[in-house]
Amino acid sequence: MSLDWVPRDHELRDHKLFGDQYWGSDDDAPCVVYTKKPLTNPKSGEEVPGLYVAEIRLNNPRQYNSYTTEMVKGVIAGFGAASGDRSVVAAVFTATGFDAFCTGGNTKEYSEYYSRRPNEYGEYMDLFNGMVDAILMCKKPTLCRVNGMRVAGGQEIGMACDLAFASDLAIFGQAGARHGSAPDGGSTDFLPWMLNMEDAMWNCVSCEMWSAYKMKAKNLISKVVPVIKDGDKWVRNPMIITDKWIEDGEVVYGEYLKDRDAIKAARAQIKEANKSFELLDKEVGKVVWTFANLFPGCVMKSIDGIRAKKKFFWDQAKLPNRHWLMANMNYEAYLGFGAFNTKKITGTDTIDFIKMRQLIAEGAEANDAMFEAVLGKPK
Numbered sequence: 001m002s003l004d005w006v007p008r009d010h011e012l013r014d015h016k017l018f019g020d021q022y023w024g025s026d027d028d029a030p031c032v033v034y035t036k037k038p039l040t041n042p043k044s045g046e047e048v049p050g051l052y053v054a055e056i057r058l059n060n061p062r063q064y065n066s067y068t069t070e071m072v073k074g075v076i077a078g079f080g081a082a083s084g085d086r087s088v089v090a091a092v093f094t095a096t097g098f099d100a101f102c103t104g105g106n107t108k109e110y111s112e113y114y115s116r117r118p119n120e121y122g123e124y125m126d127l128f129n130g131m132v133d134a135i136l137m138c139k140k141p142t143l144c145r146v147n148g149m150r151v152a153g154g155q156e157i158g159m160a161c162d163l164a165f166a167s168d169l170a171i172f173g174q175a176g177a178r179h180g181s182a183p184d185g186g187s188t189d190f191l192p193w194m195l196n197m198e199d200a201m202w203n204c205v206s207c208e209m210w211s212a213y214k215m216k217a218k219n220l221i222s223k224v225v226p227v228i229k230d231g232d233k234w235v236r237n238p239m240i241i242t243d244k245w246i247e248d249g250e251v252v253y254g255e256y257l258k259d260r261d262a263i264k265a266a267r268a269q270i271k272e273a274n275k276s277f278e279l280l281d282k283e284v285g286k287v288v289w290t291f292a293n294l295f296p297g298c299v300m301k302s303i304d305g306i307r308a309k310k311k312f313f314w315d316q317a318k319l320p321n322r323h324w325l326m327a328n329m330n331y332e333a334y335l336g337f338g339a340f341n342t343k344k345i346t347g348t349d350t351i352d353f354i355k356m357r358q359l360i361a362e363g364a365e366a367n368d369a370m371f372e373a374v375l376g377k378p379k
């Protein structure tokens with residue numbers, strides 16, 4: 001017997017919360033660019049009709065794709081759109097150019113607007129937390145296409161994604177303790193899951209930058225590929241040791257070259273080289289195709305089961321962190337972001353840390369006199 005007699009409504013509902021007002025195009029930097037690209041079979045190269053991959057691209061290359069307040073809204077809107085679009089198979093998070101995926105919050109905005117305006121920064125942090133939540137809540141697999149350095153908040157929003165694939169020119173690390181913040185936008189929560197505790201501790205606090213090869217060896221990311229192309233030949237990042245594992249009893253794979261002149265020459269080679277994301281896009285395409293050929297519901301249930309472990313610490317800490325970050329905008333963040341933002345005026349991009357500790361040792365008040373004593377001076 002047919003079930004035609006059961007009343008049904010077949011008009012598709014629209015579940016979108018917002019439109020495209022938070023996105024821009026290539027020419028609108030700083031902005032987020034949202035694009036639906038056809039799902040493609042990596043073997044045949046054929047595009048699948050009616051199915052897409054959503055690309056959410058940070059577009060602020062002049063400032064290493066750091067996100068401005070408006071861009072944070074664009075990312076939230078992007079992951080929300082990808083999540084709610086029936087035709088989207090996966091969401092790819094990337095950025096413009098070969099230099100940077102993202103170096104975190106916009107230090108100019110932090111220094112010139114948010115420092116000494118703690119309530120304003122609290123409101124901003126609500127958006128930032130919403131951005132990480134939007135990635136972790138997206139009902140599509142999320143892939144970070146690490147086109148360049150992933151630093152500070154860039155590392156945090158990158159780690160919020162399910163999987164990461166990197167250009168071998170990318171470096172990974174935090175900048176918080178150097179520039180007056182704590183990596184509380186996800187790194188203190190995610191790093192200890194993804195690296196071992198000892199590595200998480202050092203990478204989170206030291207502000208050392210680790211190569212993509214080192215991070216692959218330490219399991220932070222899924223794959224590293226070269227982007228320098230010399231004719232038909234792919235050339236691995238010349239600044240990093242990739243041709244041996246051990247030297248003099250120490251693991252050297254993934255470390256920077258030691259010799260200063262060799263580093264200088266490698267940097268110049270990278271600058272001049274012809275570059276292409278062909279291999280990176282191939283890797284991302286293969287993974288998306290794997291997901292596309294699995295049950296969508298089972299894929300998302302499995303992903304959310306893993307994400308729950310990442311969310312466990314993130315959800316516990318995100319609000320207390322927001323309150324601390326807000327208060328800190330009156331103190332160390334004012335100094336740290338101020339120093340970085342005025343490096344062209346003073347010739348130094350950090351405060352005088354030893355002087356600050358000496359003043360603290362004397363029990364000095366945290367007032368303008370202290371700030372003046374530790375900040376650089378106009379040249």
Ligand SMILES: CC(C)(COP(=O)(O)OP(=O)(O)OC[C@H]1O[C@@H](n2cnc3c(N)ncnc32)[C@H](O)[C@@H]1OP(=O)(O)O)[C@@H](O)C(=O)NCCC(=O)NCCSC(=O)C1=CCCCC1=O
Nearest residue numbers: 063064066103104105106107108151152153175179181185
């Ligand atoms: C270490 C660096 C990432 C790279 O150093 P280097 O390769 O030497 O490049 P620079 O000369 O420093 O940078 C090139 C130009 O880009 C500008 N830039 C870089 N990063 C930013 C940024 N985040 N915002 C704005 N502008 C940026 C830089 O000023 C240069 O411009 P110029 O006009 O001089 O050519 C290094 O760049 C670096 O340390 N960057 C800053 C990293 C940082 O402090 N980010 C913010 C951290 S805090 C954060 O992200 C948070 C997230 C949520 C929770 C709370 C929080 O604090």
